[in-house]
Amino acid sequence: MDIEALENTTFAAIVEKIQKVRKRGELLESIHGILKKNFETVEAEHQIECQKIRNVIEGIPGELIGNTREMREVSKLVRQIAPTAATVLIRGKAGTGKEYVARSIHELSERKDSPFVALNCDALTEGANSFESELFGFERGAFTGATNRHIGKAEQANGGTLFLDEVADLPLPAQIKLLQFIQEQSFKRLGSNIEQRCNVRLIASTGKNLEAMMQHGTFREDLYYRLNIFQISLPELIQRKTDILLLADHFIEKMNYKYGKKILRLSSPAIDMLMSYHWPGNVRELENCIEHACLATTDVCINAYDLPPTLQTDVTSGTSVLPEGNSPLSTLMDSYEREILSEALRRHDGNMSAAGRDLSVSPRMMLYKIRRLGIAASN
Ligand SMILES: Nc1ncnc2c1ncn2[C@@H]1O[C@H](COP(=O)(O)OP(=O)(O)OP(=O)(O)O)[C@@H](O)[C@H]1O
Numbered sequence: 001m002d003i004e005a006l007e008n009t010t011f012a013a014i015v016e017k018i019q020k021v022r023k024r025g026e027l028l029e030s031i032h033g034i035l036k037k038n039f040e041t042v043e044a045e046h047q048i049e050c051q052k053i054r055n056v057i058e059g060i061p062g063e064l065i066g067n068t069r070e071m072r073e074v075s076k077l078v079r080q081i082a083p084t085a086a087t088v089l090i091r092g093k094a095g096t097g098k099e100y101v102a103r104s105i106h107e108l109s110e111r112k113d114s115p116f117v118a119l120n121c122d123a124l125t126e127g128a129n130s131f132e133s134e135l136f137g138f139e140r141g142a143f144t145g146a147t148n149r150h151i152g153k154a155e156q157a158n159g160g161t162l163f164l165d166e167v168a169d170l171p172l173p174a175q176i177k178l179l180q181f182i183q184e185q186s187f188k189r190l191g192s193n194i195e196q197r198c199n200v201r202l203i204a205s206t207g208k209n210l211e212a213m214m215q216h217g218t219f220r221e222d223l224y225y226r227l228n229i230f231q232i233s234l235p236e237l238i239q240r241k242t243d244i245l246l247l248a249d250h251f252i253e254k255m256n257y258k259y260g261k262k263i264l265r266l267s268s269p270a271i272d273m274l275m276s277y278h279w280p281g282n283v284r285e286l287e288n289c290i291e292h293a294c295l296a297t298t299d300v301c302i303n304a305y306d307l308p309p310t311l312q313t314d315v316t317s318g319t320s321v322l323p324e325g326n327s328p329l330s331t332l333m334d335s336y337e338r339e340i341l342s343e344a345l346r347r348h349d350g351n352m353s354a355a356g357r358d359l360s361v362s363p364r365m366m367l368y369k370i371r372r373l374g375i376a377a378s379n
């Protein structure tokens with residue numbers, strides 16, 4: 001081989017090597033691209049999951065929990081009215097979820113990135129805590145004790161939603177101020193002559209009979225018609241019994257996040273107890289009850305005896321839902337025994353012999369205990 005041929009061969013080998021390296025580079029680059037994309041997807045999913053957790057803990061509604069006809073109707077109305085700017089009046093007894101629904105409307109509206117501000121109309125007194133101070137704010141020196149400027153709820157909610165909780169509790173003079181504010185969409189801070197314009201969507205709530213109040217002259221008719229443009233009524237929890245367990249599961253999930261617990265479910269006796277209670281405090285009472293039980297249990301399951309004492313004794317009938325015993329100890333023992341037996345039966349789809357084998361109890365003894373403790377056959 002002459003020198004020139006040798007040089008050509010070497011050159012060709014070098015070019016080939018360079019091409020190989022470049023190809024490897026391109027390959028690495030595309031692997032890097034794929035990994036980066038995957039990482040970004042995982043990161044985005046992680047962010048969404050974190051937001052969901054934050055929402056659950058802070059009580060920012062995703063969707064309304066409830067699958068009864070009544071709650072499906074409420075969800076439909078919420079979706080229908082949310083995108084508009086219409087004023088909404090939400091009615092329902094204490095704890096039925098009026099503020100939760102108001103927040104849902106806000107979250108589903110174009111205003112969701114602006115503030116949702118709640119003003120509790122039943123907690124107002126005088127001075128800095130009067131309706132006008134709270135709603136419109138005040139300038140320094142506007143009244144004795146006004147040492148600093150205060151921005152009112154109307155201004156805080158600008159661009160977003162202003163929620164007037166328990167609007168029926170406003171005294172008549174405050175009702176006039178509210179009416180003026182709604183009509184003019186403007187206000188003056190106390191102690192100021194400057195007119196402020198503001199753009200808020202109003203949602204009001206009440207558990208009271210506004211129509212009767214109007215007849216008695218304690219609620220203004222003109223304000224009633226301004227607020228009652230679109231109405232959503234929330235049923236009491238006892239009227240949507242089949243939602244109790246859905247809500248209970250939702251609250252277990254919420255408490256798992258809040259307290260770092262890993263509770264998976266409710267035991268059958270606990271379910272019976274939740275279903276037979278009359279829930280005067282509605283969804284709020286159910287949430288408190290599940291929070292209590294989640295803190296009380298040391299198990300992955302909420303047992304009947306983890307539920308608060310109010311549920312152990314049904315106040316409507318005044319009778320204990322625990323078996324009647326001669327002493328508190330025997331009552332407790334029966335309750336534990338019922339729980340353990342029910343669980344075993346549930347695990348074996350109600351097969352008494354199989355459940356008895358698990359517990360080293362003869363079928364005859366199982367039958368005796370089931371009858372004595374009044375355990376339902378469906379277990
Ligand atoms: N449909 C629902 N899904 C999930 N959580 C709910 C639902 N309804 C109510 N809740 C929860 O129940 C609790 C009570 O609800 P909320 O404060 O909205 O009731 P309310 O009717 O406004 O009560 P009050 O009349 O006493 O002000 C809240 O923690 C809320 O998050």
